[in-house]
Amino acid sequence: MKRDVRSLKIVNQPVPKKDAQALLTGKPVYTADMTPKDCLVIKLLRSPHAFAKILSIDKSKALKVEGIVAVFTYEDVPQNRFTIAGQSYPEPSPYDRMILDQWVRYVGDPVAIVVGENEQAAIQAMRRIKVEYEVLEPVLDPTEAIDNPILVHPEDDWRQLVPNLGGDAKRNLCASNVESEGDVEATLADCDVVIDTVYRTQACQQAMMETFRAFAYLDTYGRLNIVASTQVPFHVRRIVGTALGWPHSKIRVIKPRIGGGFGAKQTAVCEVYPAFVTAMTGRPSQIIFTREESMIASTPRHPMELHIRLGASKEGRIRAIDLHTLSDTGAYGEHGPTTVGLSGHKSLSLYPRLESWRFAFDVVYTNHMGRGAYRGYGATQGIFAMESAIDELAKKLDMDPIVLREMNMVNPGDAPGSYDGGAIDSCCIDECLEA
Structure with a gap:
């Protein structure tokens, strides 16, 4: 039974902004x-x-x-x-x-x-x-940064407070890690269709x-x-x-x-x-x-190179996803280890019913302006690549890409191991696809 929104005190009611009058009258509100x-x-x-x-x-x-x-x-x-x-x-x-x-x-x-x-x-x-x-x-190409003899940070007092992030300034690495479930190589080898492609995003300011x-x-x-x-x-x-x-x-x-x-x-x-x-x-x-x-001299989005291998049955059931993200953090590592994580955790988790998956990443130093937080915080790059690969899979299977997504997308009750393993309580992707 739907409630009459007209009876609500806040929802569907005009609520004046606390600083609206100050803004309209030119009061000093900004730095x-x-x-x-x-x-x-x-x-x-x-x-x-x-x-x-x-x-x-x-x-x-x-x-x-x-x-x-x-x-x-x-x-x-x-x-x-x-x-x-x-x-x-x-x-x-x-x-x-x-x-x-x-x-x-x-x-x-x-x-x-x-x-x-x-x-x-x-x-x-x-x-x-x-x-x-x-x-x-300088080191300008992120694909040539790892183990390059030119070190962006040659200093000995570089340090990372959080353990097990894989950072190593002597290798031009801000962070590096691999997470997986199942045997990705074996599953991909057994798939009817495999998409193997690379996507690149740029440093938007x-x-x-x-x-x-x-x-x-x-x-x-x-x-x-x-x-x-x-x-x-x-x-x-x-x-x-x-x-x-x-x-x-x-x-x-x-x-x-x-x-x-x-x-x-x-x-x-x-x-x-x-x-x-x-x-x-x-x-x-x-x-x-x-x-x-x-x-x-500020903090644009991290440019990333995302290599995706995606395997499915001929009926369209996605069985395995392998994602490697190479993220260019620039000269300094602000938000480097965390934005790259969302490139995989927020994209792989959209497809939770996989037999196997792997997410690997390397965040590298280069002699570009340092990067930072930007709308989407790494998920944007990952979802762009993942959904582009899904479209390519649909084309190869000669399927409607919406139907392919409906077959494989996350639903309430799913527990994506590629995120945190917790059950999804609320999810309306199916409604978005229908719209």
């Missing part, structure tokens, strides 16, 4: 609206090279620019490695970053932090910094209206306050604490309304810079990424 007028302005000098070692930095002329407060290099920052991935501790993402590093690993990697009384001074000073690099050959930005200040208790356009304020507190070596109790993160995130702001792309500058100078400081910076 930039709240910035103190005496904030120092931060600009980042970025690397023009995909891979290089900094030999020297001459900042003497930059410091003579009127209005310049400081220029910080890798020699001035705490030597703490951390990850900027917004994940619960212990983070699966490796600790492979520093605030500034002697090694720059992609075009756009920060080289120096320039701090001025105003933006014009900071930009002028940035142009006067002279950097001498030892330019190195996020373009939220509000670019990355944050400001920091010290309160009367000496506590570091960070106001940031972020999706993960509590993770930002831990990330900044790790980077600076500060106790978390001395850091507070405030998240105003954000002007779009899409997952990009699940990574602390910019917050450590004003936090560091304010900790060093005692003054409020802010950073606002330009649109160009948001495009070249």
